[in-house]
Amino acid sequence: MQKKNKKNILLINAIFTAICAAILIFLLRAPKETTAPLPHDDNHNRFFSIESKKEAELSCLSCHDKGKEAALPENHPPKYRCLFCHKRNL
Ligand code: HEC
Ligand code: HEC
Incomplete structure (x- = not known):
């Protein structure tokens, strides 16, 4: 036993x-992470200094919504939390 x-x-x-x-x-x-990080340029630099992701994301759609200057592609995945996928690499 x-x-x-x-x-x-x-x-x-x-x-x-x-x-x-x-x-x-x-x-x-x-696989390696391939989603584009948040770019470092005049359009995006100010978002690096906003500590809260949620707060920073409030402005994304002012340029990235349908019909705006940088509309997302049709096949873009669900987009509720931009910065979870598009990381803010320093
Ligand atoms: C003032 C307008 C504006 C705002 C606000 C803005 N973007 Fe953009 N974004 C652009 C433009 C224009 C491009 C395309 C040219 C470029 O790469 O800068 C772009 C490109 C991008 C790209 C693609 C980079 C690549 O390598 O293809 C990502 C990801 C992105 N933005 C994420 C965001 C996120 C997340 C936010 C909110 C935190 C945001 N953007 C806010 C104008 C804006
Ligand atoms: C679930 C993950 C996810 C979320 C959330 C998300 N994205 Fe994306 N995004 C992607 C993927 C995947 C791609 C296509 C691959 C790449 O990054 O090149 C993409 C592509 C992009 C591009 C580039 C399009 C191009 O023409 O090259 C921009 C700009 C962008 N996203 C902005 C945003 C914004 C603004 C938000 C929030 C409103 C957001 N994304 C939320 C995953 C995401």
């Missing part, structure tokens, strides 16, 4: 380790 228990624990540990390794490999193989 005792011996069987030990074997089971060993087996469970081995499975657990294998799953951890699989997840790690999966994450390491993820």
